[in-house]
Each structure stands twice: as C-alpha cells, then as structure tokens.
C-alpha cells in the first residue's frame with residue numbers, strides 16, 4: 001500500500017484546510033476515570049462523550065484522550081473483537097445490510113458498534129447523520145452503538161479519531177465493529193485499512209463492476225456479497241464473480257475470496273455471511289496474517305499521521321507558508337507550467 005499516494009491525493013483534493021476562526025464548542029471535561037468507568041459499564045452516552053474527546057484536535061483534549069486510553073489498557077489489555085469494513089457503490093444497500101446484519105448479530109447475543117468513514121464529511125459535515133435515522137431499529141437496540149463519522153478536517157485526524165473510536169468501542173464490549181464507507185474514493189481504502197475483514201457489496205447484474213474489481217478494489221476485498229439477492233440474476237452475477245475472483249492472488253495461505261447471496265429485505269444469507277466472516281478470521285489467525293495485518297495497518301496510519309504533523313509544523317514557518325501560497329497562485333494563473341518548476345520550493349522548505 002502506497003501511503004505517499006493517498007497522502008498526496010488527499011492534499012491534492014484540498015482536504016487540508018486550516019481555519020483559525022473555527023472554534024469548537026467546548027463542554028466541561030471530567031476526570032479520565034469518569035469516562036473509563038462509563039465505558040467499561042457500557043454507558044453509550046459516556047462512550048459518545050469519550051469518542052468526541054479522542055476525535056478532537058485540541059491539545060487539552062488530547063492529553064485526556066491519552067489518559068483514558070491508557071487507563072483502559074491497564075484495566076484489560078486483552079480485548080477481543082472483529083472489525084468489519086462494509087464497502088460498495090452508493091445505493092447498493094450498505095446501510096440496510098448493516099442494520100439487518102447488526103440485528104442478526106444481536107440476536108446471536110453479540111454487541112455491535114457501527115462507525116462511518118466519510119471523507120466528504122470533511123467538507124460537507126454531517127452527511128452521515130441521515131444514516132443513523134435510517135438504521136432506526138439498530139440504533140434503538142441497547143446492544144448496538146451507532147456513531148456518525150468524525151468531523152475532523154484532516155486525514156490523520158480522521159484516522160486517529162476513528163481508530164481510537166474503535167478502541168473505545170472495543171473496551172465498551174462491542175465484539176463486532178462495523179465500519180461503513182460513505183461517499184466514494186478514499187473511504188474504501190481507509191475503512192479497509194482499519195478492519196480485519198472487508199466485505200464488498202454488489203448488486204445483481206452489475207456487470208461493469210467486475211471490470212472495476214480488476215482495477216484495485218479486489219486487493220482490499222475478502223468477501224463479496226451479492227446483495228439484493230431477491231432481485232433477478234443474483235445466481236448469474238455470483239457465478240460471474242466467482243470466475244473472476246478465482247484468478248486473484250490470495251492474501252495468505254488457504255485464503256480464497258468467498259461469495260454469498262444476501263437479501264436484507266428477505267433476511268436471506270446472514271447465516272452464511274456470519275459463518276464466512278468467522279471462518280476468514282479463524283484462518284487469518286492460524287496463519288498469523290491477522291496480527292501482521294493489524295501491525296501493518298498501525299504503521300500505515302502512523303506514517304500518515306507523522307507526515308501530516310510534519311507538514312503542519314513546516315507550514316508554521318512564515319516564509320514557507322508564503323512561498324506555498326505564492327506558488328499556488330502562480331500555478332493557478334498558468335505562470336508555472338512544468339512540474340519541475342515547483343522544485344525551487346524544496347530550497348525554501350529546507351532553508
């Protein structure tokens with residue numbers, strides 16, 4: 001996975017925006033122990049308060065966040081859970097599937113948390129809020145916890161926030177953490193890079209997506225769900241995907257990308273999905289891929305976070321910030337045409 005690429009992409013798309021006038025409404029903070037006790041007792045309101053703290057960029061809150069996590073780790077370093085990424089094109093039924101599958105897991109006596117990754121929320125805040133109301137039955141169930149996406153404005157911030165939100169949910173006893181991707185593009189990679197298993201939902205007859213799979217998504221995917229299987233051509237679509245998937249290199253020994261037909265309307269296929277997820281996790285643990293994957297993910301996010309912090313630190317140098325905005329306006333006006341003309345900026349950064 002090329003960290004650099006995503007980092008640059010994000011920067012290129014203008015996700016870095018620093019607004020010194022943007023002040024968050026600060027609530028009175030309590031002692032770390034208050035949040036720790038609340039989380040361990042499964043209090044969803046206190047869990048939400050704690051997640052807001054870990055998602056924050058404010059220095060005062062980051063000390064508290066650190067203390068909360070440390071105390072939780074001291075309390076019980078052995079949390080055991082499964083992180084599931086759910087990806088797929090807009091409208092394929094991710095939210096409907098998560099609500100139905102979440103209720104299925106609760107029925108089987110598990111606790112379920114749903115978190116959302118939404119790069120667009122960095123610019124258009126709150127677009128996931130609708131989903132919480134859509135997952136009405138799940139959000140009203142005491143064994144479930146649904147959290148809209150982080151409102152942090154940087155990629156490192158989102159990743160830190162969401163990763164820590166996952167950790168807090170784990171300590172609150174949620175054995176299955178489902179991460180839904182919202183919007184298109186980076187969110188699939190992000191969700192997958194925080195999960196132990198990635199599910200891709202496709203619709204019957206979505207032949208074009210088979211081409212798409214060759215273009216990279218398959219590197220992330222572990223299980224393919226033919227969703228809306230109550231619609232025509234589900235069998236044919238599954239058959240076509242099986243053919244394509246059998247040509248891909250497995251991530252680890254004994255791994256194959258399995259498929260399942262699911263209808264969230266008719267409640268079909270959940271048992272199979274549950275079985276496939278558990279089977280995948282068991283095999284990945286046997287081969288040590290599970291642990292290796294989590295370590296690689298931590299490195300991936302650490303590198304992004306460090307690069308972002310370095311970038312922010314460098315921007316604090318006045319002459320660098322000035323040079324960057326000068327270069328941007330030159331590029332905008334068409335006065336700098338070749339990329340090699342940007343190179344002069346290196347000297348200013350290094351000076």
Ligand SMILES: Nc1nc2c(ncn2[C@@H]2O[C@H](COP(=O)(O)OP(=O)(O)OP(=O)(O)O)[C@@H](O)[C@H]2O)c(=O)[nH]1
Pocket residue numbers: 088089090091092093094095096097182183227228229230231262263264265266
């Ligand atoms: N036939 C059928 N339709 C479904 C099924 N599940 C969801 N839908 C419909 O598909 C549409 C999209 O569902 P959502 O759950 O909002 O899809 P999504 O992937 O979360 O959409 P975005 O969040 O906008 O990307 C809705 O009209 C659902 O009612 C299913 O199992 N069968």
Ligand SMILES: [Mg+2]
Pocket residue numbers: 094095096131
């Ligand atoms: Mg949705």
